[in-house]
Amino acid sequence: MLLAEGLTKRFSGLTAVDNATLRAEQGAITGLIGPNGAGKTTLFAMASGFLKADAGRVSFAGEDVTATPPHMRAEAGMARTFQIVQPFAGLSVRENIAVGAFLRTPSRAEAMARADAVGRRLGLGPDLDRAAAGLTVAGRKRLELARALATEPRLLLLDEVLAGLNPSEIRDILPVIRAIRDEGVTILMIEHIMQAVMNLCETVYVLNQGRMIAEGPPAQVCEDPMVIEAYLGKGAAARMRADAGGAAHV
Numbered sequence: 001m002l003l004a005e006g007l008t009k010r011f012s013g014l015t016a017v018d019n020a021t022l023r024a025e026q027g028a029i030t031g032l033i034g035p036n037g038a039g040k041t042t043l044f045a046m047a048s049g050f051l052k053a054d055a056g057r058v059s060f061a062g063e064d065v066t067a068t069p070p071h072m073r074a075e076a077g078m079a080r081t082f083q084i085v086q087p088f089a090g091l092s093v094r095e096n097i098a099v100g101a102f103l104r105t106p107s108r109a110e111a112m113a114r115a116d117a118v119g120r121r122l123g124l125g126p127d128l129d130r131a132a133a134g135l136t137v138a139g140r141k142r143l144e145l146a147r148a149l150a151t152e153p154r155l156l157l158l159d160e161v162l163a164g165l166n167p168s169e170i171r172d173i174l175p176v177i178r179a180i181r182d183e184g185v186t187i188l189m190i191e192h193i194m195q196a197v198m199n200l201c202e203t204v205y206v207l208n209q210g211r212m213i214a215e216g217p218p219a220q221v222c223e224d225p226m227v228i229e230a231y232l233g234k235g236a237a238a239r240m241r242a243d244a245g246g247a248a249h250v
């Protein structure tokens with residue numbers, strides 16, 4: 001569904017993303033993980049067209065969209081959420097979701113009806129008439145997801161939708177994400193919460209200092225020495241092996 005090939009982005013002296021390649025298979029949930037500052041959001045911004053790549057190409061549903069602006073990628077069926085959720089504070093929750101729905105219809109009544117349905121599906125039913133500014137963090141995350149979903153995407157790019165949620169809120173939202181996928185929406189998600197990644201993703205990519213260092217099923221990726229070192233520092237994988245060996249003899 002999405003193929004990002006050899007993407008590179010430089011910010012003056014810093015190469016934030018360095019020749020990174022990633023594929024989100026149709027109908028799957030693919031994860032993108034990596035330590036803070038690894039370049040994940042920058043890669044997302046290039047995939048969705050918000051940032052122009054210095055090198056590389058992006059194809060979506062078989063079409064080259066490298067030079068396609070974000071609103072046209074959205075029309076083609078690509079939706080993204082933002083790490084920092086900024087609802088239109090003066091609008092109700094329903095109106096905020098309708099902003100997404102207007103991509104598919106010029107009719108206010110239709111957009112509102114669509115917003116209503118999507119909002120209820122995401123557990124925002126009781127909040128639809130409230131001002132968006134009054135939502136909790138968990139509510140804002142749901143709103144962000146609803147707004148993206150209201151555009152009727154084929155591909156959903158989720159940037160840390162679970163950040164800031166408590167364990168029970170995370171437990172509640174995981175089935176919602178899975179249900180979106182089950183309805184045929186391909187998902188690519190940046191996520192720090194490994195429990196969620198293990199639970200949801202078929203394939204995980206690991207970015208470190210701009211470079212893609214691993215790719216595969218989450219359980220396999222978590223055992224990859226390069227990944228362990230990226231998160232825990234040089235020599236960590238060897239130390240863990242030594243510890244495990246020691247423990248086996250206890």
Ligand SMILES: Nc1ncnc2c1ncn2[C@@H]1O[C@H](COP(=O)(O)OP(=O)(O)OP(=O)(O)O)[C@@H](O)[C@H]1O
Binds near residue numbers: 034039
């Ligand atoms: N617009 C910008 N101008 C200059 N440097 C930037 C810009 N955007 C990102 N960077 C830098 O690029 C690097 C990658 O940032 P990015 O936000 O993509 O990482 P990330 O993996 O999403 O991090 P996090 O997990 O903390 O959100 C960082 O060093 C960051 O400071």
